[in-house]
Every structure is written in C-alpha cells, then in structure tokens.
Amino acid sequence: MNRRHFLQLLGSVGMTAVTLRHGPLQAADPNRHYIFVHAGGGWDPTSLCDPKGNTPRADNRGPVNHYAVNDIGEVGNGIRYAPFPDPDLATSTLRDDMAITSFDAFFNDLASDLLVINGIDMQTNNHDTGTRTMWSGSDVQTQPALGALIAQADAPDSPLAFLTNGGYDYSDGLIAPTRVSGSGIFRELAYPERYNTAPDANLDDDATYYLHPDIHQMVDSARTRRLQKLITDTRLPQRRVAMSRLYTVQGSDSNLHRLIDALPASPSGGLRGQAEVAIAAFQSQVASCANLTVGGFDTHGDHDRNQSFSLASLIDGVHYLWSLINSAGLSDRVTVLVGSDFGRTPYYNGGNGKDHWNVTSMLAFGAGVSGNRVVGGTNAHYEALTVDPATLMPSTTGGAVRLTCGHIHHALRRLAGIENDAVARQYALEGGYLPIFG
Amino acid sequence: MLVVLFALLPACGGGDYDGNDEATPIESAPGSGSDSESSTRGRSIYVAQCQVCHGSSGNGSAAGPSLIDCPSCSSTNSLSTLISNTMPTGNSQQCEGQCAVDVSNYILTAFNDGTPDDEPPSEEPPDPEPPEPPSGGGINVDGQSAYTNQCASCHGSNGTGTPQGPSLIACGSCQSLAVLSERIANTMPLGNSAQCTGDCAGNIAEYILQAFNDQVIGDAAQLLDEILLSDLKTTLRKASLNLAGRLPVANELSDLEFRGEEAFDEILGNIMRESAFYARMMEIWNDFLLQNKYLGGENAISLLRNNDFPQRRWFDELGLNRDDPGEERDLYFWLREQANDAMAQEALRLITYILKNDRPITEMLTGNFIVANYYSARSYGVEGQRSWKTLSNPTFPDYPYDPEDFQPIRLYDPQYGAFPHAGVMTSIMFLNRFPTTPTNRNRHRSRITYKLFLDTDVLLLDGTRPVDAEDINSPNPVLDNPNCSICHSVVDPVASIYQNWSDLGQFRPTSQTGGWHTDMEQRGFKGEPMPLAGNADSSVRWLAEQIVADPRFTKSLVKTLYTGITGQAPIPVPEADVPEDAPQRRAYLAQDAYFQQLANNLATEGNSAAGTNYNLRNTIRAIVKGPYFRATSLQSGADTAAHAYSGSDRLLTPEMLHRKLVATLGLPWQRSNRDRLLDLTGNGLHILYGGMDSDSIITRITEPNGLIASTQKRMASQMACEAVARDFFLFPNERALFPYMHPDDSLLDNNGNIDPDVNTLVISNLQHLHWALLGVDARADDPEILELRNLMAAIQARGLELIDEGGHYLRGRLHFACDLTNDPETGEALPDEERIVEDANYMLRTWQALLVYYLSDYRFVYE
Structure with a gap:
C-alpha cells in the first residue's frame, strides 16, 4: 500500500471535516494538454524510428530487420526511419484494409516537429510492467499515470479531466479516469434529463425534458442536501470516501454539451476517432489529458506482416492527430507522446516473429517539444547506448547515462510544470533530470 | 540455445513483496579482519541463510541456482552487491553490507577457484552501530533467531509469506504449539527437515505463535470488533441483491423476523441454490479468469483445431439454410450460440458445476474432467459420454437438450488419447486465454x-x-x-x-x-x-494436487470471493518501513488474519472423507456475515485510521445496476431491445460505466467520473418516466413501487394544503420505497421521510403552477414518453379507460420526480 495514498485517504475523510468540491464548472486548464498514445503489445522501433536493416549480425542470429539498409529513409536533422515492414503486404490485395502503406508522409510532414528518443532501457520485458513504466516513469505498482498526475494538478474538479481509451490509466485514487467507449452516446449523456436529444432538437423547448427543468432542479437540490447530510453523519471512513467521490462528480457539470459541439458530425473509427474525441475535449476545455491506444504489436509470429498492420493504424492515427491539432490551432497547447510496452528482439525467432526486448523508443511532438531531433541511440544489435547527459548523444564518457523512463518522466514533469507539485513529489522517479525535450 | 529475458523477469526491482521486513539485518563486524576471517564469517552465514537453496557445495538445487562460476562470481564487489540487493529472496535486507561481503568471500573461496579480490564493496559503509539485540519481551529469542536464519527467506520476516512460502499468520498448523512444532520438525526446511528438530522446532514454533499469531490475531479481533454491523434484515437484502439480483420476498422477511439468524442462514442457503446465484459466481470468477472474451459468434469454437476436433462445427453439417430468414436460420444460429458459449465459459461452468453438486472446490484444479452441455460436447465429439437432460417444451423440438445442463466430460486427442485433465488449468479456453x-x-x-x-x-x-x-x-x-x-x-x-x-x-x-x-x-x-x-504426461494434474495442498490456494479463493462480493480489493501490503503499530499495518494484518481464518475454515469445515469440505458456500456465508460486508459504523473510540478500508460500499457494476433496476422496478433499462448497461457495442454503456469486455478491457472502473454521473442521471430520468404509469397499471398488491396509492390520489388538496388522508398513504408509500429502493427501514416520523413528503408537496405545487402558467405542461398529462397506452405485457392498445395518460393534478409526475431522486441516490447506485 502506498503510504501517501493511505494518508491522503485518511486526510480526505478525516472524521472531523470533509472538504467537498461541489458547484459550478471548473474546467480543465485551458492552456495545456497532453496526449499519450500507447502502442499496445510492444512495438518494434527498428521497424519505425530506429532502423537497422538487414546487415547480418556477427553472432549469426541473422539480421535485425529484413529490409535493406539502403531502403532506410532520413528526414530533417538525422531522423532515420524504416521502410514499411512488409513490402509484399503493401502491394497485396489487403492494402484496401490498411490506412497507409508507407511512413514517408508521416516523417516528412512531422520532421520539423518530431523528437525521436531512441535507446530507452525499459528494464523489463513484461507487458504490464513495461506499460506502467512507460507511462508513469516507474515500475512501482502504485505509481499513477502521468496523465492522472497532470490532470489532478491542472483540473482536479473537472469530471472528465483524464480521458482514457486504455493503455495505462491507473490513478491511485488521485482523479477518476473517464473511459470512452465511443462518441455516439455523448449527446444522450450531455442532456441526461431530456427525452429528446436529437441533433435537431430545440433545446429551448421545455418539452424536450422528461420533467420540467424546475422539477429536475428541485430533485437535484434535495438529493445533494441528503448526500451532504449522509456524508456528515457516517462514521465509516470507507463509506465517507465513496460518498464524497459521488458528491463531487454529481455536482460538477461535465460540460458534455460543449464536447459534442466540438465533435465532427461523422466521427471516425479507430485511433482517428479517439483523436477526434480528445481534441474536441481539449477544444471544449473539459479535459486535460487523454490516453489513446492501438493494439496488436505483440508479434511473436510473422512479425513483419503483423507489425505492418498495427504500425499502419498507429502512424496513420498519429499523423491524423497531428493534423487535427494544427487545424484546431492547438499546436502550442498540446503535447503528444507515443510509446509502447518495450521493444522487440533484434533478431527473428523460429516463427519469423520477434519476442520481447527491453530497449525501445518514444516519439514526441507538440507544445514544449523541440523537434527535428534524435536523442539517445542504440548499436547495430539494438542495444541501448549510454548518452552524454548534456547533449544526449551517445557517449561512453564518465558521466554517460543509460536513458530510462525515469529520466523521461523527470523531464515531462518539468515540462508539465508539476515537477514541484506536492502530490507528484510523493511519487518518486529514479534517474535525474535530463534536457530531453529541449 | 541462448535464452534471453522472458516476460516475467522484470520485476526484480519492485522490492517490497512482503514489505514488512522488521528483522534486524545480520551484519558482521564492519570491514574488520582479513579475507579469510571474512570468509569464515561468511561460511556460517551461508550455512544459515543460503545453503537451503544453493546447496552445501554451492551447486544449487531446485530452489536456487548453482553458485559455481556464476555470472556475478567475478569479484567480491559484484557478488556482494547482488547479495545485498536480492538475497535472501523475499528478505533482501537480511544480509547487507559486511554480511554480503563475508558471504561473497566465502562463495568465491569455497565454490570458485579464485580468491576474493580487493575491491571495496560498493555499498555505503555499514552502520557502525552494532545490531539491535532481539527485543525479547515475551518473545522466544532463540526461536526468533532461528526463524530469521532458517525461515524468514521463504515466509517473510514478519510471517506474511513470500512466493516461496505461505503466510504463517493464522496458519493451518498454528492452532497449537505441539502441532506446529511437529510440523516444523517433520517438514521444515523443505528438503532438509533434519536441520531443525527438537528444541529448534519448538523454539521456532513458539516464536511463530507469539509473534505472528497471538499478538496479530488478538489485535485483529480487537480491530474487527470495533466495526458495527448492519442488522440481519439489511444484510439479507444486500446479500440477496448481490448474489441473486433480487430482493428478499415477504415470507423470507417475516421468517427472518421470527427466527433470526437461523432463518438468515437458511434463506441465504436457498439463495445460493438459485440460478441467478450461479450466474453471479461466473461473473465474479470471470473478472479473474477472463473467459467471457470468447462469448459470441464462433470465438470459442474457432480456437479448436479441425484435426483435433473434426466435429467442432457440427451445426454446419446439418444442411440448415442460414441465409434466408426463417426457422432454419434461427435454429442454426441458436445451435451455434449454445455450443460456442458453453465452450467459452467451460472453466466458469466447471466452478458452478462443483457448487451445484456440492463437490469440493479443489476439483476446479484437480478434476480429471471439464464440463460441457450437449451442444459443446458435440463440438468436442464426446456427446455420447453422457445422457443429457431434455426440456419438456424446447425452443426447437429437434434439439430438446437443456443448454443449462452441464456435465463432466473427458476429451480425447485423435493421436495422443485421453486428456489428463486438471480442471480449469487444462481447459482449452483457459490455455488460449493465457497463451504462450x-x-x-x-x-x-x-x-x-x-x-x-x-x-x-x-x-x-x-x-x-x-x-x-x-x-x-x-x-x-x-x-x-x-x-x-x-x-x-x-x-x-x-x-x-x-x-x-x-x-x-x-x-x-x-x-x-x-x-x-x-x-x-x-x-x-x-x-x-x-x-x-x-x-510425465499428466504433470499439470500433479501440479494441481500440489496447489490444492498449499495454504495459499484456499487463501486465493477467499480473496477472489471477497473481492467479487464486496467490490473491495484486499488491502495492499504496507511498505517495509511502516511501523508495526501504524494504522495501515494494523488494518492489513487484521484483514490478512481474517482471510487466513476463512481459508483455514474452507479447508477444514465439513467432512473430508465425505467430500463435504472445501465448500465455497461456507466461505460466501462467512463473508456475507462478516465485518467487512456488514460494516455500517464504528464504535466510539475506535481507531478510525485503522478502519480506512472497513466496509463494502461499492459503486455498482453495470451488471449489478442492471439487475437492481429489474429487481426493484420490474423493468430493465433498454434501448432497441438491448440492455443498455450490458451492451458492449459502440452505443452501449457497459464499458463507459466501468465494465470490462474480458479482452482488451480487463479491469473495472470503481470510482465514479463525469460520464458515469451523467449515465446515472439519464438512467434515473428515463426509468422513472417508464416506471410510474406502468406500476400504477397493476393491481396494488402487484405493484413494486406504489402499493399504497391510487393514481388519482393528490397530496395537496384544492387549497394547496396537504391532505391528511392522502398524507398517511404517501408516508406509508415513502417508507415502502425507502426500503425497496434504498434498503433503509425508516419509521413514519423519520426526518428523511418527512423531508421527502415536503419535497413532494413542493414539487406538486410547482407542477400545478406550471399547469396554470400554460404552455406544454398546461395539458395536464404525462409526457408522451412516460404515459401508458399499450398493455405492457401484450403490447396491445389499451381501451381509453385503462390508459394512464392524464395527470391533471401533477401527482403522477410528482411520483416520477421522486423516483428520479431515489434512482440517483447514493444508496441506489451504490450498495
């Protein structure tokens, strides 16, 4: 049990007083937002942003990749990227099912914005631990996701502060993550007391309500008074905590009506759809952070073909997200991070697949990120290289360090302005600050 | 072949498995003496702490690797660092600093051909202070020392267990000094029981009882005694809704009032025989086993290989026309669903089969069978193994076999013969859900x-x-x-x-x-x-026998049931530096002792010869009657901080909320004939309300958020709208909500005052609603009842004003979405006189508003 959590729990429900948040809207911080895109299952950065090619390994394990070294692309300031992992797939009849069959457009369009962090040592190759480490900076089981830390600091009263489509969304009780299952239901939930929520409904007409709004208001007030009294009367801390949480969310305006106004008329599916909801939530100032996810990266068999499908969905979705951010004028307010559980082995197994490997990469762009750069690195066998702590270039000098998620999250906390947040400080990170994001 | 890292290695680093390392680290005199002196000291430590796993010659055992030419044996520095950080397993603070250096020197000298190097150890200089002597004070000091040296690495320094050994708090052999001494002398340490017999075993046993049992159990009992319990009537309602999705019926309540706890046990026993209870058990176990991933379509059947089970798609061979709407198409998809879903849930059905037939739950692992209904058995090609129960009025007469009739079957592989089943663990579905x-x-x-x-x-x-x-x-x-x-x-x-x-x-x-x-x-x-x-060919079955003999097995069952029934995760292990008397450690130890006691009872209650022990119903009954499930308040003077986790108030899962609506209103919450809270599709609310799909979403959201609050409001508005007219359509004695009222009763008279006669009826009906919807047995003069009556008067008054003001509400009728013009059972149009449309005095809408209040109340959306 995390002591901080325990003390917070007791403090918040101290038997003498309860601080309840209830009342008019307090929207998320309108100035800064964060999106965490999780490639579920463990992606292969050598098939994307840390390419090696088909040079045979000296230890006779075969090549790291099947594609030719000459097919590796490069944009901007040394950002190298792999060709599409399965060229046969790209030209096969299955191409109609795939969003993209090349990474060229993505890297060309984003080059000036993109920061590639290579050679991150995840110190694990377990899915659960890796996912937690990637998005919290630590393998400790009670470590909350960075999104939860930022949301509790920036928008503690917003009921939708931390939107999540999966990935790592553990909050250690700091804030309630909101699970999004599709945008089609939002209109009904935006107007929960109305019978008619159709897009063409006249919202000024009281007849759209099940009961007259005055009556709903009377009921709400009575229920709120009752809950306040229950909270005051109960002597059971566990019950008081539960009541207080409900009191908080019942009394807050979720502002879903603003969110649905910002959503496109015809929402997309997949990662594109997740991106649309996140950006609409930011535009309408109802959310602070969002988790987006794409799965299918656990390619123990037929690696090139299966990574192709998942990378196509991922890169297409992230590319679309980038364009949405720009078209919404949010490029100075939204930071995007793309990562995964870990990487995959720098050789193929007997099933032409790749197993788990503790070295991986991250992509970052957006507000606060100095782009057109690559930091960190790996050798020809895709082993992490130590880096100079100032330049972040591979180095073997005395002070050189091995990049970990602890370093990255130190930098992210500083970027998000929560480095000294009292709550965030309760969740320790290993590794010091490095100027990773510029 | 070289092996790299596997998917489980990582975690080395977490560090605090038992988190309770209170033992004083054993350290030799700091940095003193020569390497040979260090090595000599190291030898005695090695014998005491390491030998049991690594062997007297350092050549390893099943419990620990060889230390001869080990990768970290290149230097004292590297080896001592490793030992300091990791050894003994589960209790790495036991040997740090000079202790680790001494052991390293011994290992390098004795088992490796080199001599220790001169590198200084990498750790900080050890604390110059000598170690604290054992505290004594009623503790067997010799036993404490022996325990630390020989037992703590597996059972944890404070007896709470590690992956190598179970908890010793309230352990099965801890009922007496004699029993525990004998157990230690005969079996411990594993593989070397001659190491500790006689006084050694007696001292350790006494220490275990003193340190981990008498004191802990006493404190646990005191802490749990501070919890005030809900009365039996309230407990029965909560248990009935939780386990069977229904409210107690009138004769059960009267029986309870008359006979008390005896009736409670009997009623609960009956509840645990209902079909809804078995469905609930599957729901609870699925949260852990995640088998529902394969429900629907051919998701389960497609996991079978055609060569292994050529009949797997037997329904395809029937020549049914599945393209055109009609009975053949309906039959095809019905047969496929019965076969697939039975197969998908075979592990869950195995557990309910054991429960239904009062078999020991150990068979969920040791049973040399899996269960199937006729339809899934036919996919496996073994339908001839059993005689299947038939229905008297089946949906499809050609297939009269009851889909709910699950029976044990044994599977056969065409090439390798009979499966050596080990219950759940060799289920094809289980093995696919947890693949390799x-x-x-x-x-x-x-x-x-x-x-x-x-x-x-x-x-x-x-x-x-x-x-x-x-x-x-x-x-x-x-x-x-x-x-x-x-x-x-x-x-x-x-x-x-x-x-x-x-x-x-x-x-x-x-x-x-x-x-x-x-x-x-x-x-x-x-x-x-x-x-x-x-x-050799049935090794999982061997493992199953080992597991069910391990005390951790029953404890895992107890925790599974506790989590499912109370909605609360077990209290996490406190961090290592949390003091013994800290509230969170007291809370943890009290709950752990409670779990252990339930686990012991699960194994011992009943007659093992008759196979009536290991009965999960006993555990469920104990949880339901126990302090956590029934907690309603605390005694004055209770240590509030240590009760932070005492209680079982939970945000209802979407499944539980769905069942509660049906149980209390007689209506499901639906749209387009789909149960909204169970619907996993895009416009469904299951995931949004915190549910899981057992595939990519395998955890539940347990805290409300903005969307969940909005969902509650929408549910309350919509269900109140649908329920009022429908309930008033019934005869009073059939009504779930308004048995005391007539649709024309008006709380306010023509002068706007409360009508005393109707007031009496309204008060009675509010009491009824308070119990039915909130589980609160309120008196007629309860302030909350009176407050609600006043709210009703205010709502009706405002409603009458709205009618007077004109506009939409002038019509004096219910919203067309909330009226009743068709028979709810038959769907046929009702004659005008039976329709419930008019609401000239705004009283039906007043009740509708009251229902909105009730359905969005904490006590409705939580239990």
Missing part, C-alpha cells in the same frame, strides 16, 4: 497460475534488474545469472509443468513429441522436483 509462445515457454501460464491459484504475484519477487538488461551472452542467464534466476527459479519449474500443452491449448505430451527444453528448470514446485513416474 515458443520462446515464452509457458512462463506466462506459470505467472497466471501463481496469481490466480496461489495468491502470489511473482512480479513482486525481490531483486533488482541488472544494469545491462540485454544479457544474451551468458550461456544460460535464467539458470546462471542470479539476477534472472531469482524469478526463474520460482516460475520456470511451473512453466515446465505445462509442457504437455501447446500454445494452442492442444494436448501434446512431450514424451511423444520430442521432449522439453533442457536449458531451463525442470518440472517442480516449491523447490521439489516432480516425480516423473506416473506424472
């Missing part, structure tokens, strides 16, 4: 086995990650590199046990298919190798 790969070698399945059935998270094994994690250069790191073997020595023997089952869940005995990997630990459990004779 050629390089993972069943390690994932091993981890899941520990987690699900042994109350052990191997990811929390003590240890640290190597600085260079990409160890592909050691000849065999999982055996030779202690950084790896610390986890693999626990995980791999169990992983190897699954060797007869392929990544697709097929029975493929390695004795006939080319053997198993030789570069990993071979089959075994808790340091004991599996005897090959008679077990």
Whole structure:
C-alpha cells in the first residue's frame, strides 16, 4: 500500500471535516494538454524510428530487420526511419484494409516537429510492467499515470479531466479516469434529463425534458442536501470516501454539451476517432489529458506482416492527430507522446516473429517539444547506448547515462510544470533530470 | 540455445513483496579482519541463510541456482552487491553490507577457484552501530533467531509469506504449539527437515505463535470488533441483491423476523441454490479468469483445431439454410450460440458445476474432467459420454437438450488419447486465454497460475534488474545469472509443468513429441522436483494436487470471493518501513488474519472423507456475515485510521445496476431491445460505466467520473418516466413501487394544503420505497421521510403552477414518453379507460420526480 495514498485517504475523510468540491464548472486548464498514445503489445522501433536493416549480425542470429539498409529513409536533422515492414503486404490485395502503406508522409510532414528518443532501457520485458513504466516513469505498482498526475494538478474538479481509451490509466485514487467507449452516446449523456436529444432538437423547448427543468432542479437540490447530510453523519471512513467521490462528480457539470459541439458530425473509427474525441475535449476545455491506444504489436509470429498492420493504424492515427491539432490551432497547447510496452528482439525467432526486448523508443511532438531531433541511440544489435547527459548523444564518457523512463518522466514533469507539485513529489522517479525535450 | 529475458523477469526491482521486513539485518563486524576471517564469517552465514537453496557445495538445487562460476562470481564487489540487493529472496535486507561481503568471500573461496579480490564493496559503509539485540519481551529469542536464519527467506520476516512460502499468520498448523512444532520438525526446511528438530522446532514454533499469531490475531479481533454491523434484515437484502439480483420476498422477511439468524442462514442457503446465484459466481470468477472474451459468434469454437476436433462445427453439417430468414436460420444460429458459449465459459461452468453438486472446490484444479452441455460436447465429439437432460417444451423440438445442463466430460486427442485433465488449468479456453509462445515457454501460464491459484504475484519477487538488461551472452542467464534466476527459479519449474500443452491449448505430451527444453528448470514446485513416474504426461494434474495442498490456494479463493462480493480489493501490503503499530499495518494484518481464518475454515469445515469440505458456500456465508460486508459504523473510540478500508460500499457494476433496476422496478433499462448497461457495442454503456469486455478491457472502473454521473442521471430520468404509469397499471398488491396509492390520489388538496388522508398513504408509500429502493427501514416520523413528503408537496405545487402558467405542461398529462397506452405485457392498445395518460393534478409526475431522486441516490447506485 502506498503510504501517501493511505494518508491522503485518511486526510480526505478525516472524521472531523470533509472538504467537498461541489458547484459550478471548473474546467480543465485551458492552456495545456497532453496526449499519450500507447502502442499496445510492444512495438518494434527498428521497424519505425530506429532502423537497422538487414546487415547480418556477427553472432549469426541473422539480421535485425529484413529490409535493406539502403531502403532506410532520413528526414530533417538525422531522423532515420524504416521502410514499411512488409513490402509484399503493401502491394497485396489487403492494402484496401490498411490506412497507409508507407511512413514517408508521416516523417516528412512531422520532421520539423518530431523528437525521436531512441535507446530507452525499459528494464523489463513484461507487458504490464513495461506499460506502467512507460507511462508513469516507474515500475512501482502504485505509481499513477502521468496523465492522472497532470490532470489532478491542472483540473482536479473537472469530471472528465483524464480521458482514457486504455493503455495505462491507473490513478491511485488521485482523479477518476473517464473511459470512452465511443462518441455516439455523448449527446444522450450531455442532456441526461431530456427525452429528446436529437441533433435537431430545440433545446429551448421545455418539452424536450422528461420533467420540467424546475422539477429536475428541485430533485437535484434535495438529493445533494441528503448526500451532504449522509456524508456528515457516517462514521465509516470507507463509506465517507465513496460518498464524497459521488458528491463531487454529481455536482460538477461535465460540460458534455460543449464536447459534442466540438465533435465532427461523422466521427471516425479507430485511433482517428479517439483523436477526434480528445481534441474536441481539449477544444471544449473539459479535459486535460487523454490516453489513446492501438493494439496488436505483440508479434511473436510473422512479425513483419503483423507489425505492418498495427504500425499502419498507429502512424496513420498519429499523423491524423497531428493534423487535427494544427487545424484546431492547438499546436502550442498540446503535447503528444507515443510509446509502447518495450521493444522487440533484434533478431527473428523460429516463427519469423520477434519476442520481447527491453530497449525501445518514444516519439514526441507538440507544445514544449523541440523537434527535428534524435536523442539517445542504440548499436547495430539494438542495444541501448549510454548518452552524454548534456547533449544526449551517445557517449561512453564518465558521466554517460543509460536513458530510462525515469529520466523521461523527470523531464515531462518539468515540462508539465508539476515537477514541484506536492502530490507528484510523493511519487518518486529514479534517474535525474535530463534536457530531453529541449 | 541462448535464452534471453522472458516476460516475467522484470520485476526484480519492485522490492517490497512482503514489505514488512522488521528483522534486524545480520551484519558482521564492519570491514574488520582479513579475507579469510571474512570468509569464515561468511561460511556460517551461508550455512544459515543460503545453503537451503544453493546447496552445501554451492551447486544449487531446485530452489536456487548453482553458485559455481556464476555470472556475478567475478569479484567480491559484484557478488556482494547482488547479495545485498536480492538475497535472501523475499528478505533482501537480511544480509547487507559486511554480511554480503563475508558471504561473497566465502562463495568465491569455497565454490570458485579464485580468491576474493580487493575491491571495496560498493555499498555505503555499514552502520557502525552494532545490531539491535532481539527485543525479547515475551518473545522466544532463540526461536526468533532461528526463524530469521532458517525461515524468514521463504515466509517473510514478519510471517506474511513470500512466493516461496505461505503466510504463517493464522496458519493451518498454528492452532497449537505441539502441532506446529511437529510440523516444523517433520517438514521444515523443505528438503532438509533434519536441520531443525527438537528444541529448534519448538523454539521456532513458539516464536511463530507469539509473534505472528497471538499478538496479530488478538489485535485483529480487537480491530474487527470495533466495526458495527448492519442488522440481519439489511444484510439479507444486500446479500440477496448481490448474489441473486433480487430482493428478499415477504415470507423470507417475516421468517427472518421470527427466527433470526437461523432463518438468515437458511434463506441465504436457498439463495445460493438459485440460478441467478450461479450466474453471479461466473461473473465474479470471470473478472479473474477472463473467459467471457470468447462469448459470441464462433470465438470459442474457432480456437479448436479441425484435426483435433473434426466435429467442432457440427451445426454446419446439418444442411440448415442460414441465409434466408426463417426457422432454419434461427435454429442454426441458436445451435451455434449454445455450443460456442458453453465452450467459452467451460472453466466458469466447471466452478458452478462443483457448487451445484456440492463437490469440493479443489476439483476446479484437480478434476480429471471439464464440463460441457450437449451442444459443446458435440463440438468436442464426446456427446455420447453422457445422457443429457431434455426440456419438456424446447425452443426447437429437434434439439430438446437443456443448454443449462452441464456435465463432466473427458476429451480425447485423435493421436495422443485421453486428456489428463486438471480442471480449469487444462481447459482449452483457459490455455488460449493465457497463451504462450515458443520462446515464452509457458512462463506466462506459470505467472497466471501463481496469481490466480496461489495468491502470489511473482512480479513482486525481490531483486533488482541488472544494469545491462540485454544479457544474451551468458550461456544460460535464467539458470546462471542470479539476477534472472531469482524469478526463474520460482516460475520456470511451473512453466515446465505445462509442457504437455501447446500454445494452442492442444494436448501434446512431450514424451511423444520430442521432449522439453533442457536449458531451463525442470518440472517442480516449491523447490521439489516432480516425480516423473506416473506424472510425465499428466504433470499439470500433479501440479494441481500440489496447489490444492498449499495454504495459499484456499487463501486465493477467499480473496477472489471477497473481492467479487464486496467490490473491495484486499488491502495492499504496507511498505517495509511502516511501523508495526501504524494504522495501515494494523488494518492489513487484521484483514490478512481474517482471510487466513476463512481459508483455514474452507479447508477444514465439513467432512473430508465425505467430500463435504472445501465448500465455497461456507466461505460466501462467512463473508456475507462478516465485518467487512456488514460494516455500517464504528464504535466510539475506535481507531478510525485503522478502519480506512472497513466496509463494502461499492459503486455498482453495470451488471449489478442492471439487475437492481429489474429487481426493484420490474423493468430493465433498454434501448432497441438491448440492455443498455450490458451492451458492449459502440452505443452501449457497459464499458463507459466501468465494465470490462474480458479482452482488451480487463479491469473495472470503481470510482465514479463525469460520464458515469451523467449515465446515472439519464438512467434515473428515463426509468422513472417508464416506471410510474406502468406500476400504477397493476393491481396494488402487484405493484413494486406504489402499493399504497391510487393514481388519482393528490397530496395537496384544492387549497394547496396537504391532505391528511392522502398524507398517511404517501408516508406509508415513502417508507415502502425507502426500503425497496434504498434498503433503509425508516419509521413514519423519520426526518428523511418527512423531508421527502415536503419535497413532494413542493414539487406538486410547482407542477400545478406550471399547469396554470400554460404552455406544454398546461395539458395536464404525462409526457408522451412516460404515459401508458399499450398493455405492457401484450403490447396491445389499451381501451381509453385503462390508459394512464392524464395527470391533471401533477401527482403522477410528482411520483416520477421522486423516483428520479431515489434512482440517483447514493444508496441506489451504490450498495
């Protein structure tokens, strides 16, 4: 049990007083937002942003990749990227099912914005631990996701502060993550007391309500008074905590009506759809952070073909997200991070697949990120290289360090302005600050 | 072949498995003496702490790798660092600093050909203060010392257990000094029981009882006694809704009032025989086993290989026209659904089969069978094994077999013969849900086995990650590199046990298919190798027998049921530096002792000869009647901080809320004939309301958020709208909501005052609603009842004003979405006089508003 959590729990429900948040809207911080895109299952950065090619390994394990070294692309300031992992797939009849069959457009369009962090040592190759480490900076089981830390600091009263489509969304009780299952239901939930929520409904007409709004208001007030009294009367801390949480969310305006106004008329599916909801939530100032996810990266068999499908969905979705951010004028307010559980082995197994490997990469762009750069690195066998702590270039000098998620999250906390947040400080990170994001 | 890292290694680093390391670290005199003196000291420490796993010659055992030429044996520095950080497993603080240096020097001198180097140890200089002497004070000091040296590495320094050994708090052998002494003398340490007999065993037993039982259990009892319990009537309502999705009926309540606890036990026993209870058990177990992933379509059937089960799609061979709407198409999809879903849930159905037939729950692992209904048995090609129950009025007369009739079957592989079943663990569905790969070698399945059935998270094994994690250069790191073997020595023997089952869940005995990997630990459990004779092809069954004999098995069952029934996760293990008397440690120890007692009772209640022990119903009854489920308040003067987790108030899961609506209103919440809270599709609310799909979403949201609050409001508005007219349509004695009222009753008279006659009826009906919807037995003069009556008066008054003001509400009728013009049962149009449309005095809408209040109240959306 995390002591901080325990003390917070007791403090918040101290038997003498309860601080309840209830009342008019307090929207998320309108100035800064964060999106965490999780490639579920463990992606292969050598098939994307840390390419090696088909040079045979000296230890006779075969090549790291099947594609030719000459097919590796490069944009901007040394950002190298792999060709599409399965060229046969790209030209096969299955191409109609795939969003993209090349990474060229993505890297060309984003080059000036993109920061590639290579050679991150995840110190694990377990899915659960890796996912937690990637998005919290630590393998400790009670470590909350960075999104939860930022949301509790920036928008503690917003009921939708931390939107999540999966990935790592553990909050250690700091804030309630909101699970999004599709945008089609939002209109009904935006107007929960109305019978008619159709897009063409006249919202000024009281007849759209099940009961007259005055009556709903009377009921709400009575229920709120009752809950306040229950909270005051109960002597059971566990019950008081539960009541207080409900009191908080019942009394807050979720502002879903603003969110649905910002959503496109015809929402997309997949990662594109997740991106649309996140950006609409930011535009309408109802959310602070969002988790987006794409799965299918656990390619123990037929690696090139299966990574192709998942990378196509991922890169297409992230590319679309980038364009949405720009078209919404949010490029100075939204930071995007793309990562995964870990990487995959720098050789193929007997099933032409790749197993788990503790070295991986991250992509970052957006507000606060100095782009057109690559930091960190790996050798020809895709082993992490130590880096100079100032330049972040591979180095073997005395002070050189091995990049970990602890370093990255130190930098992210500083970027998000929560480095000294009292709550965030309760969740320790290993590794010091490095100027990773510029 | 070199093996790299596997999917379980990581966690070395978590560090705090038992989190309770209170033992004083054993340290030799700091930095003093020569290497030979250090080595001499190291030898005595090695014998006491290391030998049991690594062997007297350092050549290893099933419980620990060889130390001869080990990867970290290149220098005192590297080896002592490793020992300081990781050894003994589960209690790494026991030997740090000079202690680790001394042991390293001994290992290098005795088992490796080099002599210790002169590198200084990398740790900070050890604390110059001598170690604190044992505190004594009623504690057997000799026993404490012996326990620390011989037992703590497996059972934890404070007896709370590690992956190597179970908790000793309230342990099964802890009922008396004699029993525990004998147990220790005869069995401990594992594999070397001669090491501690006589006084040694007696001292340790006394220490265990003093330190981990008398004191802890006494404190636990005191803490739990501070919890005030709900009365039996309230408890029965809560249990009935929780376990069977219904309210207690009138004769049950009257019986309870008359006969008290005896009736309670009887009614609860009956509830635990209802079909809804078995469905609830499957729901609880699925949260852990995640088998519902394969429901629907052919998701389960497609996991079978055609060569293994050529009948798997038997319904395809019937020549049914499935393209055109009609009875044949309906039959085709019905048959497919019965076969697929029975197969998908076979592990869950096995558990309910055991419950229904009062068999010991140990059979969920040890049973040499799986269960099937006629339809899934036919897919497996074994429908002839059983005589299947038929329905008197089946949906499709050609297929009269009851889909709910699940019976034991044994599967056969065309090439390798009869499956050596081990209950859930060899279910093809289970093996597919927790898959493996050629390089993972069943390690994932091993981890899941520990987690699900042994109350052990191997990811929390003590240890640290190597600085260079990409160890592909050691000849065999999982055996030779202690950084790896610390986890693999626990995980791999169990992983190897699954060797007869392929990544697709097929029975493929390695004795006939080319053997198993030789570069990993071979089959075994808790340091004991599996005897090959008679077990080679049925090793999972051997494992099952070991698991059910392990005290952690019953504890894992107890925790599963506790979590499912109360909605509360067990209290996490406190961090190591939390003091013994700190509230959170008291809370944890009290609950752990409570769990252990339930686990002991599960194993011992009933008659083992008659097979009536291991009955889960006893455990469920104990949980329902226990302090956590029934907590309603605390005694004055109670240590509030230590009760932070006392209670079981939970945000209802979408499934539970769905059932509660049906139970209380007689109506499901639906749209387009789909149950909204169960609907997993895009416009469904199941995931949004915190549910899971057992596939990509495998955890529940337990705290409300903005969307959940909006969903509650919408549910309350819509269901109140639908329920009022429908309930008033029924005869008063049939009504769930308004048995005391007539639709024309008006609380306010023509002068706007409360009508005293109607007031009496309204008060009675509010009492009824308070009990039915909130579970609160309120008196007529309860302030909350009176407040609600006043709210009703205010709502009706405002409603009458709205009618007077004109506009939409002038019409004096219900909203067309809320009126009743068709018979709710038949759907036929009602004659005008039976329709419920008019509401001239705004009273029906007043009740509708009251229902909105009730359905969005904390006490409705929580239980």
